[in-house]
Amino acid sequence: MPRLYKLWLALIYIIGLSALGVLLWVLGSILVNGLPVVLKYGIGLFTNNIPPPMFLFFGKPEVGLAPAIVGTLMVIGIAFAISLPIGFTAGILIAEFKHSKIAELAEELASTLVEVPTITAGISIYWLLVIPMHNPSALAGGIALSLIMIPYIAIYTAETYRKVPMVVKEGGLALGLKYSTVLFKVIRGLVLPGVISGVLMALAKGAGEAAPLLFTAGWNDKVTLNPLDQVSTLSVLIYKFGFSSQELWRELSWAASFILVFVIILPLIAISKIMVKKHEF
Amino acid sequence: MSSKYAIEIESLNIKIGNKHVIKDISLKVPKNTVFAIMGPSGSGKSTLLRSINKLWDLYPEVKVSGKIYIDGIDVNEIEAHELRRMVGMVFQRPNPFPHMSIYDNVAIGPRLHKLYKKKEELDKIVEWALKKAYLWDEVKDDLKRKASKLSGGQQQRLCIARAIALKPKVLLMDEPTSALDVVSTKRLEESIVELKKDFTIVIVTHNPQQAARISDYVAFIYNGELIEVGPTKDVFTRPKHELTEKYVLGKV
Amino acid sequence: MLRERKLRIIALFGFAGLIVAVLILVVPLIINSYDFLLKYGKELISSMNWNPPQNVYGGLQFILGTLWVTFWSTLIAMPLSISLALLATELSPKRLKTLIAGLTDLIAAIPSVVYGYWGLVVFAPLLATTVYPYLLNLSKLPIIGILFSTSVISPQCVLTAVLVLSLMITPYATAIIRNGYEMVPKDLVEAVYALGGTKWDVIKMNLSYIKSTIIAGVIIAAGRAMGETMAVTMLIGNNVGPFKPCLLCRGSTITSVVANEFEEALLNPYHAKALTALILILIIMGSLLLAFGRRLGKKLVEAEIIA
Incomplete structure (x- = not known):
């Protein structure tokens, strides 16, 4: 019996650690392949336009990811502006209207929305916005992404508000304050880190999504700030250039992966975790 | 319209789900007194x-019926937040x-109700409330400290200061010493006697000795029913009801 | 009940927002596949002949492909997630536990498209030169041979997609199993020790105690696998031919064919609508799976989100 036990234990360690090994392998690959490209092209990577497909015929092209970086920020910004008010208020509904059927339904909807395949948002927004507007755009992409971020923000907000003990909320009520004043002023300092942490997690999730943007955000070699223009994003660029046989485009896919993971997503998650630590009381 | 009673309760019934927790209770609480509601745990006194x-x-599962007047005002005629003010x-x-800091805990009520114009006025309110709650001497040097860093007894006195900073007509206390040690309990009881000068206090306790020590009037509730009510001295020395006698002697 | 008007308006706004979000997600799919489904619906779910230029829309291979990929990646994710959950709760010293928990969360944080690209450039070529030739030899075996029978080894194939996918969905199952594991009553554990049980006995007892939690976690992870798009599209090989129960073959799923063809499909209205109808079918498949999983493990939503 003890021998069998040790065998199983060893197996668990091997399986678990190899899963983590693969994770480190993925992160390592991004670092090893992406960072040199970023260093090679330097600051130009963040300011230059994306090289056009026929660059070979026009001498040395300028190499950059600026349109994809700006596009990612635009799309995320639009998604954030839409999903924060809806997600936050839905979270308040779910957490604070405990006994109402509407709150139960809202919770059900939010936890279902989280599970909907993200490409769905891309297809739906394509029919809803891209066709009537005759053009993909940052706006359409942002709206598609917001559908993915709303349930995250709602659920994180609800969790955070639920964690505040009822006696603390009653303490505020007993001072003759309205419930809304208690929620948004008295316990603000208590819930803010948790809510911000949730929003950052949602942003990290949104920043990496490509499926909802493939058919909604379009593609743009140049930087634009017009939300009705097509934009490229880092995630879509990784996909489109990833299949290419051109060495330069593959390099750009690595660089985009590096920026996406190490410059955008991991810092967002790190800040989010620190926030949650602070939130514990 | 002002009444000579701080609180009047008329045929109050409370049901929680299907349970009838408070059964047809009527009470009158005179102003500037300490009114104790005592009874064994589960008798419904906190619910009341x-x-x-x-x-x-x-x-929503709690159904309250009957009349309650605060200083002559029907509580159902005003908004809950106005009442709680x-x-x-x-x-x-x-x-x-x-x-929040100690200071902010006390200041938040006056601040959100906009009860002052200048910062100095707020400082004065905070100092007054902390003194009344017998906490000032212990915290005056470090008002910026987080409230969670205080001891249990200090936290409870801070909660008293927070409540009285709004100068309410009535102060309700729900077994305020049940989570405290003997020394903290004693300090808190002292502050309650002091507070009587400015406020009407209704205190719920499961400890008849505490009721005897600090209250002017006492109501004995058993199983959701009002068994006996009257001046504390009378109830403790000449209880009219057998059950009350047993309870004050510690036999229930 | 909260009667305050301001708060009710706020809550109502949130509710309306959620409803609108759901409607935006679902209604365009229905509107834009309705006439297609009337005309080609039966063909879509019964035939495996997919030839949009000729308006032939047999999509059963995508449905089966989705189930096939989901099945295998879930099967592989199961031991991974149970092992990680045990490492993060029972088997490691405290500091290592937080590290393992953190790394598990990191797995979930890396975008699908990055996994796809890594798989495409690093993982798939490696598998094709080292592992797959051996697997090809297994094709001579009876019964299981069919899993590995292919004429040419392709770096991008069902197995490559399955392997990467199983890693990607592991954190979700791990979080739920971990959560369930930590909720096993302490006195139960103490009882096992009191009876002279070893740590191993405790693990066995705990795992059987949270059996339904494990199943629920695995099903939720399967749901994620089912809807996963980018990595699958980049790694599965995108062969739209009839479904074969094969791992070394190139294949396709609903999400992969949609991601691949939707852009070009816009030239032919029925083609785009066929893909839209497939997404609708995917949502229905996922809902059925999740409804099943939810019934097994209520109240697990929190852990699943925080993963």
Whole structure:
């Protein structure tokens, strides 16, 4: 019996650690392949336009990811502006209207929305916005992404508000304050880190999504700030250039992966975790 | 319209789900007294107390019927938050706002109700409230400290200061010493006697000795029914009801 | 009940927002596949002949492909997630536990498209030169041979997609199993020790105690696998031919064919609508799976989100 036990234990360690090994392998690959490209092209990577497909015929092209970086920020910004008010208020509904059927339904909807395949948002927004507007755009992409971020923000907000003990909320009520004043002023300092942490997690999730943007955000070699223009994003660029046989485009896919993971997503998650630590009381 | 009673309760009934927790209770609480509601745990005394400032509003399973007047005002005629502005409350377990400083805990009520014009006025309110709650001497040097860093007894006195900073007409206390040690309990009881000068206090306790020590009037509740009510001296020395006698002698 | 007007308006706004979000997600799919489904619906779910230029829309291979990929990646994710959950709760010293928990969360944080690209450039070529030739030899075996029978080894194939996918969905199952594991009553554990049980006995007892939690976690992870798009599209090989129960073959799923063809499909209205109808079918498949999983493990939503 003890021998069998040790065998199983060893197996668990091997399986678990190899899963983590693969994770480190993925992160390592991004670092090893992406960072040199970023260093090679330097600051130009963040300011230059994306090289056009026929660059070979026009001498040395300028190499950059600026349109994809700006596009990612635009799309995320639009998604954030839409999903924060809806997600936050839905979270308040779910957490604070405990006994109402509407709150139960809202919770059900939010936890279902989280599970909907993200490409769905891309297809739906394509029919809803891209066709009537005759053009993909940052706006359409942002709206598609917001559908993915709303349930995250709602659920994180609800969790955070639920964690505040009822006696603390009653303490505020007993001072003759309205419930809304208690929620948004008295316990603000208590819930803010948790809510911000949730929003950052949602942003990290949104920043990496490509499926909802493939058919909604379009593609743009140049930087634009017009939300009705097509934009490229880092995630879509990784996909489109990833299949290419051109060495330069593959390099750009690595660089985009590096920026996406190490410059955008991991810092967002790190800040989010620190926030949650602070939130514990 | 002002009344000579701080609180009048008329045929109050409270049901929680299917359970009839408070059965047809009527009470009158004279002004500037300490009115104790005593009874064994589970008798419904906290339930009664929480109906006075309509805290049950938030819980749809709790049904309250009957009349309650605060200083002659029908509580059902005014909004819950207006009512609670007049009726302060201290809870069973200390519940200061853990993320705020001592100062902010006391100041938040006056601040959000905009009761002052200048910062100095607020400082004065805070100092007054902390003194009344017998906490000032212990915290005056470090008002910026987080409330969660205080001891349980200090936190409870902070909650008293927070409540009285709004100068309510009535102060409700729901077994305020149940989570405290002997020394903290003694200090808290002292501050309650002091507070009587400015406020009417209704205190719920399961400890008849405490009721005897600090209250002017006492009501004995058993199983949701009002068994006996009267001046504390009378109830403790000449109880009219057999059950009351047993209870004050510690036999229930 | 909260009667305050301001708060009710706020809550109502949130509710309306959620409803609108759901409607935006679902209604365009229905509107834009309705006439297609009337005309080609039966063909879509019964035939495996997919030839949009000729308006032939047999999509059963995508449905089966989705189930096939989901099945295998879930099967592989199961031991991974149970092992990680045990490492993060029972088997490691405290500091290592937080590290393992953190790394598990990191797995979930890396975008699908990055996994796809890594798989495409690093993982798939490696598998094709080292592992797959051996697997090809297994094709001579009876019964299981069919899993590995292919004429040419392709770096991008069902197995490559399955392997990467199983890593990607592991964190979700791990979080739920971990959560369930930590909720096993302490006195139960103490009882096992009191009876002279070893740590191994405790693990066995705990795992059987949270059996339904494990199943629920695995099903939720399967749901994620089912809807996963980018990595699958980049790694599965995108062969739209009839479904074969094969791992070394190139294949396709609903999400992969949609991601691949939707852009070009816009030239032919029925083609785009066929893909839209497939997404609708995917949502229905996922809902059925999740409804099943939810019934097994209520109240697990929190852990699943925080993963």
